[in-house]
Amino acid sequence: MTAYADLPLIEQLIRTFAALILVSSFALLAQARVVAAIQVFAWQGFLLSALTALVAWNSGLPHLYISAVLSLVLKALFIPWLLIRQSRRLGILRDFDAVIRPGLTLMAAGTLVIFCYNVVIPVREFTQIVTRDAIAVSLALVMISLLMLITRRKAITQVVAFMSLENGLFFAAVTATQGMPMVVELGIAFDVLIAAVIFGVFFFHIRDSIETLDVDQLSRLREMDE
């Protein structure tokens, strides 16, 4: 086990940031307040961008710096700002979106991490890049975001979960293949940006038609009051 201590500091930093991102996804899963969830999401974006910059520095791939800046601007600043602005206009900034069975949800998240680790073991054998240990974390991030999507009721926290899922995919790209081609990355960044704007418009539509952002109401079919 002494081999870990002999790694260069930058590789230890990359692993520490990967673990911090995992913590942020657990924190996101447990946040009940809308504003707190958005803030944790912003921190996750910041950590992700810092990790990307570290990987870029370590591997000397210049296009990763562009990804890092993109994710800093979009995921740590712009999208959280947009979400906070929209929820303030909707008057739900301080609302609670109770986590369904918080204890069980956290346990499930822990189980998912173990599951992802086991799934990724064969993948780790293929590659020799320094971030191969973090692939399991990126997959766990995707799974935990999916778990958050199904344990929340409000549209706005589901959107945060969806964005966090995209964070997980981006993380997977950075760790498994050292980033996607620039065209793809720019396309995805643009997609996410547009998605955030469209979600914003949808919030208003959902609220106008069912007078709440609680999407559980959508699963019930009933006649409109006339």
Next chain:
Amino acid sequence: MADYLNLAGWLAALAQTVLFVAIAPLFANWVKRAKCTLQNRRPPPWLQPYRDLRRLFGKEVVLAHTASHVFRIAPYIVFGTAVLAASIIPFILAEIPFAAMADAIVLVGTLALGRFFLALAGLDVGTSFGGMGSSREMTFAALAEPAMLMVVFTLAMLASSTNLSTVVGFFLEQPLALRPSLLFGLLALLLVGIAETGRIPVDNPATHLELTMIHEAMILEYTGRHLALMEYASQLKLAIYAVLTVNLFLPWGISRTLDPASVGIAVLALTAKLAVLGALLALAETLVAKMRLFRVPTFLAVAFTLSLIGMLSFIMLEGH
């Protein structure tokens, strides 16, 4: 490893335990003094806790009519387990013969035994406060102990041993590394320590008059030397968690031989580390408000999650 049949080693370990027990009230008072200074109050004199203990030992014991022998022996067991726990953690000397007999899991078990008798004593007299205190203590203990054990397991996996002396030796021998598992383990241990020693976000050590009190509720019926032992045990427990935190996660300076120079350095280093930790605890207690009782399980769930992530990140990210 130290030679366990060496008489000097045993004597040194005994002397270290005596010193630990002697300075525990001083550490509790240091935290209190730092807190008073931060809150613009006049701090108590340095020797105040010793005077309090002497006064309590001198007082007559008043027992409730309903008190059974459990109530009478509980203070001795609670104090005894605290002293036992204090004797098995590396304090000034890293390699102590006691550590070979009792590892980290025994340490957790010893603390649990003390807590069990504390809770029994709270229930024994049959007052509603005592029962409430015991029920709360056991609820929170059930959540704090797994987190504590997770931290212990993470350290044990890292050093391939549950022996605390070996763990400390392992950290001293290997080069300095940034390990996510230790980072989260440290955070989790701090949270567990705050909960277990009844510090502010969880319990308020400075009041007897709150409906949400935990520790004080259980010892409300104690007087005289019994109360003195209970108070002493809780001061010891605070010192145990503090020493455990600084010596497991920041072991630099701890002495590995009986050489007077290195022991001197160890005493200085430990004093500095404990002073900083106590000041940080006082600062945290000043800045943070006590949380609602029903929020405490969430607080401990955070500790458990952190320790779990610490362990998982050891397996996933440091598996070289």
